[in-house]
Amino acid sequence: MSLEILTEIKEWRRANPRAAYMQIEDEIHKRLMQLEARLIEGAVEQSPSREWGRGSEQEAVLCPKCAAPLQARGKHKHTLQGNGGENVTLSRTYGTCPKCGEGLFPPG
Numbered sequence: 688m689s690l691e692i693l694t695e696i697k698e699w700r701r702a703n704p705r706a707a708y709m710q711i712e713d714e715i716h717k718r719l720m721q722l723e724a725r726l727i728e729g730a731v732e733q734s735p736s737r738e739w740g741r742g743s744e745q746e747a748v749l750c751p752k753c754a755a756p757l758q759a760r761g762k763h764k765h766t767l768q769g770n771g772g773e774n775v776t777l778s779r780t781y782g783t784c785p786k787c788g789e790g791l792f793p794p795g
């Protein structure tokens with residue numbers, strides 16, 4: 688994936704031979720941030736704790752307020768902001784608390 692970025696930057700540079708230093712820096716920074724977001728998404732998706740709820744071997748997640756086991760409400764897209772300000776979209780199981788109605792994406 689990082690090799691793709693190098694190729695893209697080379698192509699971009701060829702298409703923009705008169706780009707100023709600042710533009711080059713911006714372009715590379717932008718692509719690195721995108722790469723960072725994709726890497727985070729890929730790494731988080733491999734986390735075993737993302738699966739929980741019905742049919743899952745993972746223990747139920749507890750409500751942070753009343754410690755009742757959350758009910759899994761299926762997967763939802765959850766967008767976080769990465770360090771570089773890039774959006775990272777994760778598919779996470781959303782849960783609601785049967786006691787207080789609190790809904791959240793458990794961390795992990």
Ligand SMILES: [Zn+2]
Nearest residue numbers: 750753784787
């Ligand atoms: Zn609760």
